[in-house]
Amino acid sequence: MKSIEVISELGLSLTNGECLELMEKERGYIESHIKQMKRDNETTFARQDGQTRVERSETASRAVKVSDGLTIRLIADDDLVPDCTAIATDAAGRVLASGPRYLCELLDRDSDGIYDARKLIVEAPSHGAHGLCVDGDTLYYVGDNGVWKINRFSTETAANLKPVRVLEIKTGGEHDAHALRKGPDGFWYLIAGNGTKDSFQLQNVETPQIASPRAGVIWRISPDWSRREVWAEGFRNAYDFDFGPDQTIDTFDSDGERDISLPWYRPTRVFRVRQGQDAGWVSRSWKRSHVDPMMPTVLAELGRGSPTGVLRSPGKRLPLRFHAGVFVLDWTFGRVVFVSDDGKTELVASPSGSEGFAVTDIAAASDGALLVSVGGRRSRGGIYRIDAFKPLAASRFPKLKWDKPHFDGSNAIMHSLQRLRANVAPVIEHVKHIKDTTLKPGMDMRHVAEVPMVVYQKAMREGWANDEKAWKKWLNNPDNKAFRTWEGKV
Numbered sequence: 001m002k003s004i005e006v007i008s009e010l011g012l013s014l015t016n017g018e019c020l021e022l023m024e025k026e027r028g029y030i031e032s033h034i035k036q037m038k039r040d041n042e043t044t045f046a047r048q049d050g051q052t053r054v055e056r057s058e059t060a061s062r063a064v065k066v067s068d069g070l071t072i073r074l075i076a077d078d079d080l081v082p083d084c085t086a087i088a089t090d091a092a093g094r095v096l097a098s099g100p101r102y103l104c105e106l107l108d109r110d111s112d113g114i115y116d117a118r119k120l121i122v123e124a125p126s127h128g129a130h131g132l133c134v135d136g137d138t139l140y141y142v143g144d145n146g147v148w149k150i151n152r153f154s155t156e157t158a159a160n161l162k163p164v165r166v167l168e169i170k171t172g173g174e175h176d177a178h179a180l181r182k183g184p185d186g187f188w189y190l191i192a193g194n195g196t197k198d199s200f201q202l203q204n205v206e207t208p209q210i211a212s213p214r215a216g217v218i219w220r221i222s223p224d225w226s227r228r229e230v231w232a233e234g235f236r237n238a239y240d241f242d243f244g245p246d247q248t249i250d251t252f253d254s255d256g257e258r259d260i261s262l263p264w265y266r267p268t269r270v271f272r273v274r275q276g277q278d279a280g281w282v283s284r285s286w287k288r289s290h291v292d293p294m295m296p297t298v299l300a301e302l303g304r305g306s307p308t309g310v311l312r313s314p315g316k317r318l319p320l321r322f323h324a325g326v327f328v329l330d331w332t333f334g335r336v337v338f339v340s341d342d343g344k345t346e347l348v349a350s351p352s353g354s355e356g357f358a359v360t361d362i363a364a365a366s367d368g369a370l371l372v373s374v375g376g377r378r379s380r381g382g383i384y385r386i387d388a389f390k391p392l393a394a395s396r397f398p399k400l401k402w403d404k405p406h407f408d409g410s411n412a413i414m415h416s417l418q419r420l421r422a423n424v425a426p427v428i429e430h431v432k433h434i435k436d437t438t439l440k441p442g443m444d445m446r447h448v449a450e451v452p453m454v455v456y457q458k459a460m461r462e463g464w465a466n467d468e469k470a471w472k473k474w475l476n477n478p479d480n481k482a483f484r485t486w487e488g489k490v
């Protein structure tokens with residue numbers, strides 16, 4: 001495992017990545033407590049570690065390398081945005097950020113492009129927002145077991161800002177509710193990880209496309225929050241999404257990290273999803289392959305990683321090659337990757353040395369540059385700005401077309417495939433029952449699988465129903481694992 005050194009402002013040396021959580025626990029509590037005391041009076045320390053804010057920005061910016069034609073600059077440091085989990089921008093150019101127990105607006109009092117103070121909006125949510133979304137003068141955040149809204153966040157004084165919960169849903173864990181966005185159709189879209197199945201009872205439209213949702217889902221919710229429908233299902237733990245062309249949504253889902261060396265391992269994948277689709281994560285060690293006709297389009301496979309932020313390219317200002325596609329973030333390896341609509345990928349930013357670059361969220365600045373936050377699991381917080389070396393004139397960027405659904409094959413075919421999958425579901429349930437109740441499988445007459453009738457009929461049609469070799473091949477194929485009652489090689 002690649003490890004990234006994070007030097008905190010207190011001079012502690014911590015190891016990032018999956019072991020960070022364990023190693024850092026004790027240290028993190030003390031550290032965050034001290035930081036909290038420092039922040040309580042909202043004073044900003046212009047000088048730390050003998051360096052000015054500008055010098056610290058220069059050092060941190062040099063530790064990240066960016067792709068040709070781009071520049072990067074740290075614009076908010078750990079003292080302003082510790083352990084930053086989410087960022088958002090508004091049309092007036094405000095930058096909003098959240099982390100554990102803070103949601104704030106950043107201020108640049110001397111207009112040098114580096115934030116030097118912050119205005120606290122609310123001391124919440126406790127684990128830092130996972131979703132942050134501005135709609136006019138209303139700010140929404142996802143955290144503290146719900147979606148909350150704060151009216152007139154930019155004009156009212158902090159004492160008058162009272163968050164109101166508009167939706168109750170599990171948050172705070174790494175597999176709970178995450179990002180929120182307002183769709184081009186005026187509806188709310190909320191993505192939730194595979195730890196939120198208790199919330200499926202929130203679905204209340206008359207004829208939902210997905211009647212019994214599974215795993216991680218994307219919700220579509222009416223503007224007044226009263227009508228709720230699961231729009232897509234079967235994600236493992238995608239954190240963020242953005243709208244793609246023709247009523248699609250782009251998202252970045254996690255891999256099956258425990259199965260890294262096994263044949264059925266699936267890497268992190270960037271999906272382009274349509275309404276009603278199932279992204280194929282069924283259970284631990286069982287994720288469907290992209291060749292499955294029911295799967296969303298897989299725009300890219302990006303190996304190991306921990307997917308976080310997703311942003312449709314703001315287009316304007318950045319070099320032309322970044323105009324049509326989506327930016328995705330990987331927390332584990334500190335990668336910002338661009339995936340174009342035709343599936344080409346480019347590494348946009350990554351750490352140049354051993355400094356941490358644990359990317360958590362991405363937003364478009366009002367001028368079209370990219371803002372990327374770092375933090376997570378109590379690591380160093382910050383916000384970087386990625387800009388074009390020679391910005392293009394910010395004019396006439398084509399608006400995203402979202403008025404008609406994406407056409408991908410015949411609906412009749414999709415419906416019959418859906419029916420076929422529904423037919424197979426009882427067989428899978430039965431297999432689970434056999435597995436759970438059979439303690440010692442016999443050695444000679446071993447029950448190895450339940451074969452769905454549709455598969456047997458297919459074998460008859462294709463002439464291999466009596467071919468022992470062909471059946472062994474079918475049974476040993478990891479894609480058919482769900483039908484196996486005993487998992488050894490046949």
Ligand SMILES: [Ca+2]
Pocket residue numbers: 108109110111112113114115116
């Ligand atoms: Ca400044």
Ligand SMILES: [Ca+2]
Pocket residue numbers: 086087131132179240309310361362
């Ligand atoms: Ca986001």
